[in-house]
Amino acid sequence: MSDSISVQTSTADTYELHFGYDLSAELEHFVQNFGSGKAFLMVDAFVLKHHRTHFEKALKSHFKELHVFEVPRGEQAKNIEVYKQAVDFVLNEGVERGTPLIAIGGGVTGDLSGFVAATVLRGIPLIHIPTTLLAMVDSSIGGKTGINHITGKNLIGSFYQPAAVFADVKYLETLPEKEWVNGLSEVLKYGMIHSPEILEKVKTLIEQNTFVDGKSWLPLIQQSATIKVEIVAEDVLEAGKRAFLNFGHTFAHVIEKAGNYTTYSHGEAVYAGMIAAVHASNSLGANIDLSNLLQFKPLYKLTLDQVDSSAKELVHLMKSDKKVKDEQIQLILLKQISSPYVYKVSETDFVERTWEHTLNIFK
Numbered sequence: 191m192s193d194s195i196s197v198q199t200s201t202a203d204t205y206e207l208h209f210g211y212d213l214s215a216e217l218e219h220f221v222q223n224f225g226s227g228k229a230f231l232m233v234d235a236f237v238l239k240h241h242r243t244h245f246e247k248a249l250k251s252h253f254k255e256l257h258v259f260e261v262p263r264g265e266q267a268k269n270i271e272v273y274k275q276a277v278d279f280v281l282n283e284g285v286e287r288g289t290p291l292i293a294i295g296g297g298v299t300g301d302l303s304g305f306v307a308a309t310v311l312r313g314i315p316l317i318h319i320p321t322t323l324l325a326m327v328d329s330s331i332g333g334k335t336g337i338n339h340i341t342g343k344n345l346i347g348s349f350y351q352p353a354a355v356f357a358d359v360k361y362l363e364t365l366p367e368k369e370w371v372n373g374l375s376e377v378l379k380y381g382m383i384h385s386p387e388i389l390e391k392v393k394t395l396i397e398q399n400t401f402v403d404g405k406s407w408l409p410l411i412q413q414s415a416t417i418k419v420e421i422v423a424e425d426v427l428e429a430g431k432r433a434f435l436n437f438g439h440t441f442a443h444v445i446e447k448a449g450n451y452t453t454y455s456h457g458e459a460v461y462a463g464m465i466a467a468v469h470a471s472n473s474l475g476a477n478i479d480l481s482n483l484l485q486f487k488p489l490y491k492l493t494l495d496q497v498d499s500s501a502k503e504l505v506h507l508m509k510s511d512k513k514v515k516d517e518q519i520q521l522i523l524l525k526q527i528s529s530p531y532v533y534k535v536s537e538t539d540f541v542e543r544t545w546e547h548t549l550n551i552f553k
């Protein structure tokens with residue numbers, strides 16, 4: 191069971207995104223494009239422990255040597271020390287221009303490995319095998335790679351497109367519910383900014399209690415990924431439309447920051463951030479039913495009581511974000527569901543009221 195779509199990048203290259211349950215045969219076929227000497231694998235520690243035989247099956251028949259670098263679990267792996275260790279590893283083992291680097295894991299592994307692939311020898315072929323819902327519908331697509339800096343998230347990095355992506359939902363069988371919910375926020379985001387029927391589909395899957403069963407999520411994963419592909423294709427270097435993918439995210443980044451990047455997962459923060467964005471949209475005249483999102487609130491078990499800042503302080507944090515230009519906060523709001531627009535605010539009372547409302551919902 192598999193399917194694929196093509197992704198066009200700014201350099202007129204295209205790459206394939208494959209979706210399915212057990213993509214061993216497709217992967218085995220694709221790696222024939224590379225020399226059979228060696229491949230580098232950067233693998234999330236959990237995935238390495240639980241899925242090693244699965245990915246080795248597809249790779250061992252072609253490559254004589256597989257050099258495996260274990261990526262520690264968690265966001266802290268996206269740091270310059272681990273990056274250095276990975277670069278040392280790849281260079282010491284004798285990488286060549288055509289040697290592929292295969293990233294197998296969630297967004298952390300993908301972002302870190304992508305940056306290694308982008309920078310070693312000014313670029314070696316990168317293959318993404320995303321293993322979390324978030325990575326399948328979001329981080330493995332679009333070519334953003336990078337690591338964090340002590341002054342902020344994702345501040346060191348580059349745009350670097352993969353040679354192919356294999357979204358194999360077999361990996362999702364071991365994904366804990368907390369991580370499903372984390373990735374779900376991005377899926378809901380596509381529902382809000384692009385295809386409202388996604389919200390209905392999620393509702394049905396949740397009612398069937400189907401976390402764990404990656405197969406039943408496959409169509410929705412493919413639909414979500416396709417939306418990201420389409421938006422990115424129109425705006426590879428993030429000058430315009432791609433900003434719509436940040437729906438909920440300006441608020442979310444502040445929540446993540448206020449929780450020191452440990453209290454709240456990205457997905458939790460995005461969920462609350464989307465509620466804030468809908469509220470803000472409605473205060474500017476839209477008429478969007480908040481229950482589109484609130485119906486999923488029980489899944490999140492989220493309170494914002496660890497956000498130890500007042501609404502005013504949160505606005506201040508928003509303004510101090512490194513990506514803020516000219517003190518203007520950029521929000522992605524909705525005229526109605528599936529109709530996003532960019533809104534730049536300097537009048538902060540309105541944002542402050544939005545925070546008050548959101549903190550209240552998540553008391």
Ligand code: NAD
Nearest residue numbers: 236263264296297298299321322324325329334361364365
């Ligand atoms: P993650 O990579 O940390 O994975 C979450 C957890 O799931 C980890 O503990 C990991 O060990 C575990 N895991 C991974 N695959 C598993 C599996 N199949 N079964 C069981 N456990 C598994 O986090 P994530 O949510 O996938 O990604 C978050 C990262 O992605 C952030 O660093 C974020 O900045 C980045 N991101 C990047 C982009 C982009 O465009 N490049 C977009 C969105 C997010």
Ligand code: ZN
Nearest residue numbers: 376439456460
């Ligand atoms: Zn996100």
